[in-house]
Amino acid sequence: MPARTVLFLQHIEVEKPGLILDALDGSGLHADIRNLIDTPGASADDLPPVSDLAGLVVMGGPMNADDLAGHPALKLERDLLADALRAGIPTLGVCLGAQLLARVQGLAVRTSTEMGRPGEIGWAPLRDVDRDDPVVGPLAEAPAVLHWHGDRIVPAADTRVLASTGSTECQAFRAGPAAWGLQFHLEVTPGLQDNWLAEPSFTAEAEEALGPDATTRLRADALAAAPALRPLAERSLSHLRTLFMERAGL
Secondary structure, three states, rough: OOEHHHHHHEEOHHHOHHHHHHHOOOOEEEEEEEOOOOOOOOOOOHOOOHEEEEEEEEEOOOOOOOOOOOOOOHHHHHHHHHHHHHHOOOOOOOHHHHHHHHOOOOOOEEEEHHHHOOEEEEOOOOOOOOOOOOHHHHHHHHHOEEEEEEEEEEEEOOOEEEEOOOOOOOEEEEEOOOOOOOEEOOOOOOHHHHHOOHHHHHHHHHHHHHOOOOOHHHHHHHHHHHHHHHHHHHHHHHHHHHHHHHHHOO
């Protein structure tokens, strides 16, 4: 029987799959959510082989994609992403997950300091959206999506970049016929953002970027964007759901 599991890899508890997980409702797929960062002595045995997966989703986190010494589990995740690409497993990387996917493809990931740019935090629209792409294309009409990152992917000449913003050249990219990296947080709803802002580290980072009224501004912008953004996000994620289900034989 084909595998029906979609593996979600989280890096911190608060950065949950949100709308990505919601997209699996009623699909017959099983969501397996794991966090290897918090697993002492994690090894490849703590991850299923890609042959057991209908899909793979790697979420965000504050770690640098190249900090394999500080977070050895990131090497395991990069190896799994490489296996998934080779096997044609439908794959989505979000923020850190996108950066890990980029590193698997040999792309560089640079810090804000290296790029000479501040971090990008806040709700803003995407630019230069590839409208032909089934995942990112619907977001060309989105009033705003949530950006929350410092490190940035440096695309190569042959990278299929799907969207950008003024300070981030590669907001989304294709990594093959069934794999996408999103630098922005399509999964976040106003409620999930509230959970982020309940964490002192998130609030401090937001205030450093946006000023003392950061939480008020972020909450207002999330609520303003949500009515138009949610159906577009659901359209985007329905394509991934279809790929997962096809892989699972559903």
